[in-house]
Amino acid sequence: MCNHGRKETETLGTGTDAVVVVYPGRDPGPEHERITHQELARRIARLQNLEFGGEYVPGKYHRPLYLVPRESITTLSEAQKLGINDEQDLFGGVVPYPFVASKAISHPLVSASATAPEGWVRDFAEEVRDAVLPGFTAFSLADAYTAGLRLLDLGPVRVKTVRATAGRGQARISTSDELSHYLDCQDQSEIANHGLVLEQHLEDLTTFSVGQVRLGKLTVSYYGTQRLTRDNSGEEVYGGSDLTVARGNFDALLALDLAADAKLAVAQAQQYDRAANTCYQDFFASRRNYDIARGAAPGGDTRSGVLEQSWRIGGASSAEIAALEAFQADPSLAAICTSSLEVFGAHVQVPPEAEILYQGEDPDLGYMTKCVITRPYG
Template sequence: MKNVVLSHAGDQSPHKLATLVSLGRRIAEIKGCAFLEAASPAAFGMMADCYYVPLETIALEECIGREAVFGCHDLFGGIVPHAFMATKVITHPLAADATHAPESWRNEFCDRVQGIVLEGFSVFTAKDLIRAAEHLLSKGRVRIKSALADGGHGQTVIADKKTLHGFVDLLEPTKLTGGYVVEEDMEEVTTYSVGQVVIDDISISYFGTQRTTTDNRNRPAYGGTRFCAVRGNWSDLTDWLKDAAAKRIVRAGKLYDDLAQDVLQLVASRKNYDVLVGTDSRGKRKIGVLEQSWRLGGATSAELLALEALKETPSLAAVEASSYEVYGRTEPSTRADLICFAGEDPQEGPMTKYARLEARYHV
């Protein structure tokens, strides 16, 4: 039996660390094993008989034991060969005649996902960002996203070249080296979550809808996810879903996932894909996988509640669960089944993060 060990870098916001501890303890309860507090991410795989719960996707190039072989039962999250593969930039190709890219950049993955993602580019210099954005601006507005941004932050919509150049002038060169995504901006959008979680001998797959909210600075932010989860894999999920559009969204996430395993050598026990449905500048409705999450995410609290319920009650065919992120001074819902954080975060201000099981469907 393995001990559950948290793994994180030291410079993290209190709400993220509190959430990590809360979810790590819950995973230990599900697995029926001991819980240990923390370990260095670089030491992944070096501590015997440990099941890791890292805050970020593990990049083997940064690990001490990178020559070892790891499987999905060694951690909650994912493992990729190189760090950039776990960020937003992996979804889109480089701009034409790109002046810079990560040393281990692979074109194959970007090429093969083009049919299920929005039109866009990944860039690593100001020159490439301007070139990519100007190309897309000829068709409509563009959205620019930092490769490492999360929670709905770090995004800017640009409508013209003047605004574009003003935006680029204010970017720090060090941030540019980490990468940015430049993609077409969509209207009338809904963002869906498609995911899978595996812990020991039980796996769940789910489909749901994300909510947006505003943070304490009145900026758009992730507000949570409500989803329906079933035991098993993608086909078990599509068999349960009745709506044809929902099935298409799940299949887009599945294809992205299949290619990540095939091309990037992804190994993961927690996989979540944001899939957008919206209208482009020419009025065409599109489905596009925006990005991946192979780590603890905003929906993980609800994922654990769903997995726990399906594990403990064999008569359940499916469950609905929700995660919530609420800004401002408020108390968690009295119906909360799992509270991850409730208090004042020095960076984000007052906020509450919790989850609850919404519905159970028996066989």
């Protein structure tokens, strides 16, 4: 059992004179994300009746900050330097080591002697064993090869580079020769620093999004499904999420009329969330999102498991914030449906009721549109 629970600290909050800023960190990200994050941060400021201060500028502020980081804050020293004391100070999360914010923590190492980064908590894998797919995380090419061979006994393997997002950086491996070729093409230092994930490949996949956001006095919890789309190069990537959002915690969400597969996804996300809270000291987050895959394993058995977590602003955040706005506007509202959309190409039609957050020629991805839709529940 994990015994590394977060230390109790005084909740300081940001105060009513705080200013909301986007914190790009070391990687400012692509243009479409920078512009979208600016707009969402502006809405987060409005929800809390705070000033929006644009992008973070070091040394500029003499007031408390509420940060909207592009990535999770991955060291406690960075959080302290930025004045982040608890979840009331940011839209996202703080972890004690960089790997804790990545999909690397979802699976165990292949052996007791396998390479592990500083701070790795081996008990976490046992805590989430029933909530994830069969898989391993490796921090060396040798461990990755051993893990891949073991998983190939179950059927095809999905291999994922840890830092890739939106469905990129993945490969389906069916044989030991394919595994060897794939690993020969990988950057050893990238794997050593960030890890490589290998897990059972599923067919006919549905990806659920389950999450919770706490902003000021508002708490919302949701489940939904993700959509895939083709980007301008023809690659299949994340295309948005359709969410059902309840006012309150996960119990309020489970009180809605959910299908059995959705209830299982919520339960698996809760199990993963509890394990993170108990196994990783000083972790906290105001935005918690979990991707859960459901599909057919070899032999036709249906499997479901958490793929990864997101404790930062993400693809579903426009839908989350739209829900927060609806709940704030109507205190009697108990549930709402919201959707985030990402589409590529200059001539793609978006629904007339969609609110556009970004539309234009991204230097890296080409022409794309990002928007959000709000609909009544039921």
